[in-house]
Amino acid sequence: MTSYQSVQTKQTSASGQAHIIQNDAEALEIAKQFAEQFKKTAVERDSKRILPYTEIDALSQSGLWAITVPKQYGGAEVSSHTVAKVIALLSGADGSIGQIPQNHFYALEVLRNTGTEAQKQRLYGEVLNGTRFGNALAEFKTKTSTHKQTNIRPHENGYLIQGEKFYCTGSLFAHRIPTLVLDDAGREYLAFVKSGSQGLKLVDDWSGFGQKTTGSGTVKFDQVFVDADDVIPFDTAFLQPTLVGPFAQIMHASIEVGIARGAFEESLQRVHQARPWIDSNVETANQDPLTIYELGRIAVDVRASEVLLKQAAQSIDAAKIETTPESIAKASIDVAKVRAHSSDIALKASSKLIELAGSRGSQSQDGLDRFWRNARVHTLHDAARWKYYFIGNYVLNGVLPPRRGTL
Structure with missing residues (x-):
């Protein structure tokens, strides 16, 4: 295609x-x-x-x-x-x-x-039974990411949706496309639109230099009908303490933790194939002391992200059992820790992969750059600097993090 x-x-x-x-x-x-x-x-x-x-x-x-x-x-x-x-x-x-x-x-x-x-x-x-959901949440043409224009209005036994969405990851592969919509009163809903609905148009126009095959293009709605039974409230998931936000964020962290681990394991293989630096006075790259040092640092960093991921997941599950504003705040902060750390380490590990592989690591047929490109594009979802800010404000001033998911 x-x-x-x-x-x-x-x-x-x-x-x-x-x-x-x-x-x-x-x-x-x-x-x-x-x-x-x-x-x-x-x-x-x-x-x-x-x-x-x-x-x-x-x-x-x-x-x-x-x-x-x-x-x-x-x-x-x-x-x-x-x-x-x-x-x-x-x-x-x-x-x-x-x-x-x-x-x-x-x-x-x-x-x-x-x-x-x-x-x-x-x-x-x-x-x-095998049904897959995509998404149509974010909008590209509004002033900020929080502004939404796609609307929903009553029609017979359901509703009609009008609008346009971008970064609709997974929608090309989906049977239903959960769509964030606004009614005339400004309330937000999630409409589970059936793929193939009349007036629904999927545009394969995602051109990111990383995450190239996520199918994250445009979805257009031209008076698309959705049954009333396929529409659920969305804004109430954030008006009260829920785990929707932390759960969304930990999955994004998981993507970066996985990329970091994949890049590190690829580095171990590539170093065995690389030539040693001329000043190292060793026969093989895996004996180069500075290469060993760099891999040791990456090994620690990747493992740290994995441990933070586990701790964040445990906090989410603990909050499911005892759901309070405090337990959800703790889950959010623990997720923010791994989200920020994994963003940094995914970029670091994928960059070091190319560096330690040597000049041959730049050859396009090996595709080693895909780890960095995927990490760089995915980490743009949320700025790590703001994660560190929320963590700092929580531990220093006791300010609870905001209740919201990720788009």
Whole structure:
């Protein structure tokens, strides 16, 4: 598929026969198997911008996209740490593929908080059957990222949506596109729009130099109808203390932790193939003392991000059990710590990969630059400097972090 075109969705319809994962261990084992497969073809997908329709279909049919469905609705309801590790594993193999499920899980978390019982039963059931959610949240043409213009108005037994969205990661592969909309009173809702709806147009115009195959293009709505039963409140998920924001952020951190780990492991292989620096007076690059020093630093940094990720996930799960403004604030701060750290380390580890691989590491056929490009583009979601600010204001002045998710 070429870039910059209006596209018809290529995803298969949910078959109703997707595998249902039973527990955390099974989810991690399946994710490891897919990561090994995806790593083999990641360079080609990135260099030729081959959108991963087949890979995404296989992931959802494996049951991985249903692992957050609560047990009472038939899902595994795995821990937040397992979700984070699944995303990190996939991102270490292919940063684009690792990002695509993030908005799907985000929509499921909003549903858990603000959906009705009937909506949960129906939409969770669809996901267990293999349905994938994309997203249409952000807008590109407004003055700031907080301003939204896409609107929803009543029409017969549902609503009509008018507007345009950008950075719609995963929508090209989705069966439903959760869309952030405003009504005439200024209330925000999330509308689970069916792919293929009349008036819905998906434009494959994502041109980022990294995360090239996330399908993060434009979605246009021209009086698109959505059933009333497919619309849930969105703003209430942030008017009161909920875990929607921390859960969204930890998945973004997981992408960067995965990229950092992938770049580090690639560095270990490439150093064994590189030539030593002329002044090192050693025979092989893996004996170069300064190379060993640099790899030691990266090893510590990557592991630190992984530990921070685990701690943040544990804080989220603890807040699910005892939900208070304080427990949610702690989860938010712990997530901010890994979010800030992983942004720095993903960039550092991916840059060091190219440096330590030597001049041959710059050859396009090896695609080593994809780690840095993916990290650089993904870290633009949220500025690490603001994460450090919120952390500092919390530990110094006791100021709780803002309640909001990420777009």
